[in-house]
Amino acid sequence: MAIKDIPVEECMLQGNAACPGCPATMGLRLVLKALGKKTVMVIPACCTAVIESLYPHTSFDVPVMNIAFEAAAAGASGVEAALRKQGREDITVVAWAGDGGTYDIGLQALSGAFERGTNFIYICYNNQIYSNTGIQRSGATPYAAWTTTTVGGKAEFRKEMGEIVLAHHIPYAAQTCISYPEDVYAKVMKAKTIKGPKYIEILAPCPPGWRFSMDSTVEMGRLAVDCGAWAMWECENDVMTFSGKSKLLLEKKVPRKPVEDWIKHQGRFSHLFKPQRDEEKLKVIENHIDRTWERYRALYLQK
Numbered sequence: 001m002a003i004k005d006i007p008v009e010e011c012m013l014q015g016n017a018a019c020p021g022c023p024a025t026m027g028l029r030l031v032l033k034a035l036g037k038k039t040v041m042v043i044p045a046c047c048t049a050v051i052e053s054l055y056p057h058t059s060f061d062v063p064v065m066n067i068a069f070e071a072a073a074a075g076a077s078g079v080e081a082a083l084r085k086q087g088r089e090d091i092t093v094v095a096w097a098g099d100g101g102t103y104d105i106g107l108q109a110l111s112g113a114f115e116r117g118t119n120f121i122y123i124c125y126n127n128q129i130y131s132n133t134g135i136q137r138s139g140a141t142p143y144a145a146w147t148t149t150t151v152g153g154k155a156e157f158r159k160e161m162g163e164i165v166l167a168h169h170i171p172y173a174a175q176t177c178i179s180y181p182e183d184v185y186a187k188v189m190k191a192k193t194i195k196g197p198k199y200i201e202i203l204a205p206c207p208p209g210w211r212f213s214m215d216s217t218v219e220m221g222r223l224a225v226d227c228g229a230w231a232m233w234e235c236e237n238d239v240m241t242f243s244g245k246s247k248l249l250l251e252k253k254v255p256r257k258p259v260e261d262w263i264k265h266q267g268r269f270s271h272l273f274k275p276q277r278d279e280e281k282l283k284v285i286e287n288h289i290d291r292t293w294e295r296y297r298a299l300y301l302q303k
């Protein structure tokens with residue numbers, strides 16, 4: 001599909017409280033274009049609960065249920081059950097949550113909804129931090145990144161949430177990135193047609209959280225994919241396919257860019273470059289990405 005095939009209708013209205021260059025709003029626009037008005041959103045505490053704007057105003061042209069930080073998937077299960085009882089299975093129920101609400105505090109509710117087979121789409125927009133509360137580290141924050149709770153750089157690697165989701169063997173799971181609107185749109189459209197639990201994670205580079213200029217959001221996402229720090233794929237009924245540039249990386253048809261090409265633009269990694277280069281940590285990051293792709297190749301490359 002091409003960008004011209006994405007509908008011009010908007011369910012994300014003008015006027016909201018997002019920062020300039022916000023990746024969450026880019027993702028929301030695309031997701032709502034794909035799902036249309038017959039959608040109910042369930043949103044836990046996160047930037048989006050602020051982006052929505054303050055009561056009685058809203059920037060969404062669809063109904064939204066705000067819910068406690070840990071409860072997005074549980075709340076969405078309740079909404080889905082109520083709609084099913086009313087015979088309204090034409091309405092898509094979507095939980096839209098941040099990485100903190102997904103990787104960390106909402107994980108048990110999410111796992112439960114997957115196990116129960118709840119018919120909904122769970123979308124995690126991953127900005128790799130708890131941004132709404134002032135840039136704290138989450139389970140999605142990469143190794144060595146500065147946050148307000150990892151002032152010397154995070155000591156641990158990020159969780160592979162995608163692989164945790166895959167272990168539930170739900171009908172559809174995918175990873176994408178806001179820099180590739182056609183990919184986001186196509187994956188949401190596909191999820192909409194499938195019954196049962198669906199999971200889509202969207203990498204969402206956040207200018208204030210990652211400390212880069214607000215006109216570079218799209219470029220930061222592209223570079224993350226180019227250097228292999230983020231993989232785009234989809235898994236339908238346990239059949240895994242890598243998408244776009246990630247497919248070429250998997251098949252070694254293009255070289256992986258050095259991770260430095262991505263992190264050197266982000267203030268959260270500036271301590272790796274000044275006052276002097278931290279060669280050891282740069283190598284640790286590079287080696288970790290190499291190991292991750294070797295694992296992907298061993299698991300998913302068709303021989």
Ligand SMILES: Cc1ncc(C[n+]2csc(CCOP(=O)(O)OP(=O)(O)O)c2C)c(N)n1
Pocket residue numbers: 045046047048068069070097098099100101102127129130131132133138
């Ligand atoms: C039980 C509970 N703990 C902490 C909070 C405070 N809180 C609200 S939003 C948030 C961070 C959300 O992070 P994430 O899910 O990644 O979304 P983002 O803010 O990055 O959009 C936190 C810690 C809360 N609302 N409820």
Ligand code: SF4
Pocket residue numbers: 017018019020021022023024025047051127131132206207208209
């Ligand atoms: S902090 Fe990041 S995710 Fe949150 S509104 Fe601002 S740009 Fe968007």
Ligand SMILES: [Mg+2]
Pocket residue numbers: 098099100125126127128129130131138
């Ligand atoms: Mg976040």
